[in-house]
Amino acid sequence: MMIDKNNILIHEFMGLEVEIAKSTCRNLIGKKGRIVNETRNTIEIEGKGKTKIIPKRSSTFRFYLPGGESVDVEGRLVEYNPEDRPKRLMKYVKKVG
Secondary structure, three states, rough: OOOOOOOOHHHHOOEEEEEEEEEEEEOOOOOEEEEEOOOOOOOOEEEEEEEEEEEEEEEEEEEEOOOOOOEEEHHHHHOOOOOOOOHHHHHHHHHHO
16 A cells, blocks of 8 residues: 555654654754654654654654655654554544545
């Protein structure tokens, strides 16, 4: 299955380019990089030779998809362990897709 804006919630985030579109922590807004790790509560991005751990709950992520489009996702919607996210969120993908 090709990753797109309709199924982003259930896909693997590792390797995707991301930007912090919104955050309660103002100094994180605008940070960009490639996702190198994900936990239940955080996404770790690498950009400009540095890694930064971003809390999911307080951030909105702008994912840049391989097809050239971008999609904003509120972090609280994906606040699951990466391996649990697909089975927990599949019901939302079926409604959208």
